[in-house]
Amino acid sequence: MLGIDVGSGYSKAVVLEDGAIRSYAVIPSGGDYRGAGAAAAKEALDEIGITQTDVARTVAAGYGGNMVDFADDTSTDISCHAKGVHHLFPSVRTVMDVGAQYSRAIRLDDEGRIANFIMNEKCAGGSGKFLQVAARILHINVSDIGELALKAQKPVEFTTGCAVFAESEAVSRISEGASPADILAGIHNAMASKIVTLAMRVGLSPNYAVTGGGAMDIGLVNSIGAELGAKLFVPDQPQITAALGAALIAWEQSKR
Numbered sequence: 001m002l003g004i005d006v007g008s009g010y011s012k013a014v015v016l017e018d019g020a021i022r023s024y025a026v027i028p029s030g031g032d033y034r035g036a037g038a039a040a041a042k043e044a045l046d047e048i049g050i051t052q053t054d055v056a057r058t059v060a061a062g063y064g065g066n067m068v069d070f071a072d073d074t075s076t077d078i079s080c081h082a083k084g085v086h087h088l089f090p091s092v093r094t095v096m097d098v099g100a101q102y103s104r105a106i107r108l109d110d111e112g113r114i115a116n117f118i119m120n121e122k123c124a125g126g127s128g129k130f131l132q133v134a135a136r137i138l139h140i141n142v143s144d145i146g147e148l149a150l151k152a153q154k155p156v157e158f159t160t161g162c163a164v165f166a167e168s169e170a171v172s173r174i175s176e177g178a179s180p181a182d183i184l185a186g187i188h189n190a191m192a193s194k195i196v197t198l199a200m201r202v203g204l205s206p207n208y209a210v211t212g213g214g215a216m217d218i219g220l221v222n223s224i225g226a227e228l229g230a231k232l233f234v235p236d237q238p239q240i241t242a243a244l245g246a247a248l249i250a251w252e253q254s255k256r
Contacts, residue, residue, distance in 0.1 A: 001015070001016040001017070001055065001056060001057055001058070001059075001247045001248075001250040001251045001254065002014070002015055002016070002041060002044070002045070002052075002055045002057070002058040002059075002247060002250065003016065003058075003059055003060075003061070003080070003242075003243045003244060003245065003246030003247025003248070003249070003250060004037050004040060004041055004058065004059070004060040004061070004062075004065070004068050004071065004243055004246060005060075005061050005062040005065070005077060005080065005240070005242040005243040005246060006029060006033050006036060006037045006040075006060065006061075006062040006063060006064035006065050006067065006068060007029060007062045007063050007064075007077075007099060007100065007242075008029060008063045008064075008099070008100055008101040008102070009028070009029060009099065009100025009101060009128065009213065010026055010027065010028055010029055010100065010213065010239060011026075011027055011028075011029045011033070011036035011037055011039070011040040011062070011064070012024065012025065012026050012040055012239055012240045012242070012243040013025045013037075013040035013041045013043065013044040013045075013243055014044065014240055014243040014244045014246070014247045015044050015045060015047075015048060015050075015055075015247070016244070016247035016248065016250070016251055019087075019248075019251065021244065021247075022048050023044045023045070023047040023048045024044055024237060024240050024243065024244075025040045025041075025043035025044040025047070026040070026237075026239050026240065027039055027040050027043065029063075029064065033063070033064025033067040034064070034067040034068070034069065036064070037060060037064060037065075037067060037068040038068070038070070041058075041068075041070075052070060056250075056254050057072050057073075057250040057251075057253055057254045058070060058071045058072050058073075058250060059071060059072065059073045059074065059075055059080075059246040059247065059249045059250040059253070060073075060074050060075075060246060061074060061075045061076060061077045061079075061080040061242055061243075061245070061246045062077045062080075062242060063077070065077070072250070072253075073249075073250070073253065075245075075246055075249050077242045078104065078106060078114060078117050079114065079245065079249070080241075080242040080243070080244075080245030080246045080249065081095060081097055081104075081106060081211065081241055081242045081245055082095065082106055082108055082112060082113070082114050082245065083112065083244075083245030083246075083248050083249060084211075084240075084241035084242060084243075084244035084245030084248065085106075085108070085112075085209050085211060085235075085241055085245075086108060086112030087112075087244065087245070087248055088209075088233075088235055088241070088244075089207070089209055089233045089235075090112070091207045092108065092207045092208065092209040092233055093107060093108050093109075093205040093206060093207060093208075094106070094107055094108070094199055094202070094203075094204055094205050094206070094207075094208045094209070095107075095108065095208075095209050095210075095211060096195050096196075096198070096199050096208065096209070096210050096211070096224065097210075097211045097212045097241075097242075098127060098128060098191075098195060098210065098211070098212040098213065098214025098215060098220070099127055099128060099212045099213060099214070100127065100128040100129065100132075100213055101127055101128070101129055102119055102120060102127055103119070103120045103127045103194075103195055103198060103212075103214070104117060104118065104119040104120065104198075105117065105118050105195075105198045105199040105201065105202045106202065107202040107203050107205055115202075115203075116202040116203060117202060118198060118201050118202050120194070120198050127214070128142075128212070128213045128214050130166065130187060130190075130191055131145055131187070131191075131214070131217060131220070133166070133167050133170075134170065134183070134184060134187050137167060137170050137171060137174070138170075138174075138180045138183065138184070140180065143216075145184055145217055145219060146216070146217040146218040146219040146220065146221075147218065147219070148180060148181050148184055148219075149181055149184035149185045149187075149188055149217075149219030149220075150181075150218065150219055150222070151181040152179070152181040152182045152184065152185035152186075153179070153181070153182060154182050155182050155185035155186045155188075155189055156170075156173050156178050156182050156183050156185070156186030156187075157186055157189075158170075158186050158187065158189075158190040166187065166190065170183055170187070173186075184219060185219065185223075188217070188219045188220045188222075188223040189223050189227075191214075191220060191223070192220065192223035192224040192226070192227040193227060195224055195227075196224060196227045196228055204228075206230060207230075207231075207233060208228060208230055208231075208232050208233065209232065209233040209234065209235075210224055210232050210233075210234050210238065211234075211235060211238045211239075211241045212238060212239065212241075213238070213239055215234050215235070215238035215239075216238055216239070221234055
């Protein structure tokens with residue numbers, strides 16, 4: 001089975017066999033969602049030496065999921081996130097997905113079904129966009145942010161949770177002599193506050209999981225955990241949970 005998640009920032013594909021992940025791929029979406037979905041699928045299939053003709057069923061999801069013209073079916077990314085997280089962590093009831101442009105919170109029932117969800121579409125303050133802005137200002141790679149933030153001695157307190165206004169505030173803090181680590185830790189704390197506030201709106205219920213590209217940032221994950229006062233579950237590959245969920249849906253459909 002093949003699951004594809006075409007997100008605004010990255011496109012992901014997961015190849016599933018008998019409920020187990022055989023391979024996966026994560027590539028930038030760019031401006032061509034149709035091409036990105038196809039490229040992610042090809043990369044995942046090439047990894048295990050098979051082609052699309054060997055795939056029994058394909059389900060696509062995400063921002064550009066309807067552009068995957070070779071998919072047998074489509075599903076919402078919310079449903080796919082829920083399915084993927086419940087498969088990995090059956091005890092999780094609240095999911096916080098931190099994507100490139102959007103963040104969302106999902107509450108699951110005991111069967112892994114969606115009990116409530118909400119998306120934060122109007123503000124980038126709780127999404128990966130905030131981290132991209134920080135990396136550009138500080139002239140570092142986004143992948144280096146998490147480890148650097150762990151070295152903070154006195155995290156900067158941001159008066160705004162908005163990515164646009166936080167940019168000018170970060171520049172001001174740099175001119176005042178704040179270290180990059182302290183600035184990043186402050187940004188993580190501001191993001192964590194917005195993400196947890198979003199999750200509270202769906203009804204906080206332990207256990208908690210963080211997914212999406214933001215979950216690859218250990219500093220952000222620690223800040224969210226501190227804000228919640230709880231341990232967080234994080235997948236080994238947090239960007240592919242929706243693609244995994246899509247593949248699981250394809251598997252269930254094939255059995256029916």
